[in-house]
Amino acid sequence: MELTDADLVARVLVDDDQHAFGELVRRHQSSVRGLLRQLTRTDLALADDLAQETFLRAYKNIRSFRGEARFSTWLYRIAYNSFRENARRRKEFVGIDEEHLQAAHDPQVADPGLRHDLMHALSLLPLHERSAVLLCCQNGLSHDEAARVLDIPLGTVKTNVLRGREKLKRTLAAWGPD
Amino acid sequence: MNEISQEDPVDRRLRDTALYIDDDGFTARVMQQLPTPHHARRSLRGAILLGITLLASVLAYVISDGGRFLVVAMARLTTLPAFWLFALAFCSGILVMIAGVIAATAKAGELQS
Numbered sequence: 001m002e003l004t005d006a007d008l009v010a011r012v013l014v015d016d017d018q019h020a021f022g023e024l025v026r027r028h029q030s031s032v033r034g035l036l037r038q039l040t041r042t043d044l045a046l047a048d049d050l051a052q053e054t055f056l057r058a059y060k061n062i063r064s065f066r067g068e069a070r071f072s073t074w075l076y077r078i079a080y081n082s083f084r085e086n087a088r089r090r091k092e093f094v095g096i097d098e099e100h101l102q103a104a105h106d107p108q109v110a111d112p113g114l115r116h117d118l119m120h121a122l123s124l125l126p127l128h129e130r131s132a133v134l135l136c137c138q139n140g141l142s143h144d145e146a147a148r149v150l151d152i153p154l155g156t157v158k159t160n161v162l163r164g165r166e167k168l169k170r171t172l173a174a175w176g177p178d
Numbered sequence: 179m180n181e182i183s184q185e186d187p188v189d190r191r192l193r194d195t196a197l198y199i200d201d202d203g204f205t206a207r208v209m210q211q212l213p214t215p216h217h218a219r220r221s222l223r224g225a226i227l228l229g230i231t232l233l234a235s236v237l238a239y240v241i242s243d244g245g246r247f248l249v250v251a252m253a254r255l256t257t258l259p260a261f262w263l264f265a266l267a268f269c270s271g272i273l274v275m276i277a278g279v280i281a282a283t284a285k286a287g288e289l290q291s
Contacts, residue, residue, distance in 0.1 A: 016215045025208050037199075040205040048204065055208045118195055138192040168188050 005071040021062075025055050028072055029137060032079050038134050039083045041123045050086060054079040061132045070150060073141060077149040080131065087127075123170040128152075129164030131169055 003011075003020075005027070011020035032054055036047035053154050058065075065074050109128045122130060128150075135146040136157070143161065239245045255263070 018209065018212055018215050021212070022205055022209050025205045026201060027203055029204050029208075031196075033199050033204070034196055051204070052208055052211065056211055059212055118191055119253040119288070122192075137186070138196050140193070165186065165188050173189075 006067060009062065009065060009067070012059075014114060019084050021059055024058075024071065028075055029055075029107060032075055032124060035134055035139060036079055036083060038122060038138075039080070039127075039131065040120075046086070050079065050082045053082045057082065072139075073145045073149060076135060076139070076141070077151075080149055117172060118168070121168050122172060125164050125167055129160045129167065132160035133164035133168065137165065164166060 003023070005024060008020040009046060011017040012024075025177050028049065033051045036050045036054075037044060040047045040050070054075060058075055061078075064154045065071065122133065125133065131150055132146055135141045135149055136143060141149065143154055143157045146161075150157065242248075256268075
């Protein structure tokens with residue numbers, strides 16, 4: 001019988017079982033790295049560095065995981081915080097709208113024939129909408145869980161998801177039928 | 179799950195395009211960077227405690243003229259009435275149980291915090 005995430009967390013807590021933590025990393029590495037790749041706009045090296053940082057922080061702070069949320073939700077929160085801290089350090093939060101506009105006018109980025117159009121449409125969204133859409137629409141978190149991960153009010157998450165989804169639809173429609 | 183719509187085409191496409199990322203050594207890299215596990219540190223602590231205890235025992239044996247005090251203590255115990263022996267065993271059991279309960283409570287509190 002396969003152990004649940006809660007069982008593995010308990011083993012880490014009680015016995016400091018690093019093999020159990022390794023199993024948790026194996027289970028969640030894909031979703032955490034996928035989320036960070038989208039947040040960092042497919043900067044694979046940075047995304048993987050942040051993912052490593054996320055799991056190391058999770059290990060060091062595993063006693064603060066109270067089991068009220070899913071382990072994956074708790075990990076997403078750490079991942080998002082790591083991303084934000086890194087972005088602050090790199091001052092990426094400043095002028096994100098200008099970046100958005102530049103990307104929209106970049107012919108290579110806007111050409112759906114060159115790369116995966118949906119991922120590009122997603123990368124054109126502002127960070128707050130992109131994060132909400134990624135967590136709720138791609139990773140299947142509820143709005144409530146996403147609000148906890150992003151540390152913003154529930155209503156804001158709902159608004160960001162709606163706006164982000166509508167923008168995605170408009171962008172994809174403008175690029176033509178799939 | 180998401181309250182808005184599970185069937186939204188954009189959601190569906192997003193989920194479909196979320197490819198599984200191969201581990202490709204990622205887990206191993208994370209594991210290499212983990213700090214030394216507590217049980218390894220605990221084992222070292224245990225070994226040190228055991229060593230000190232053994233050393234103290236040897237010293238006590240030498241100082242007490244080949245452990246004569248043990249022979250004397252055993253002789254005294256054998257001369258005790260059965261009631262006192264029973265009371266001694268009972269009190270020792272209670273003390274061990276109290277120590278166990280305190281240790282379990284402390285561990286539970288540590289896990290909850």
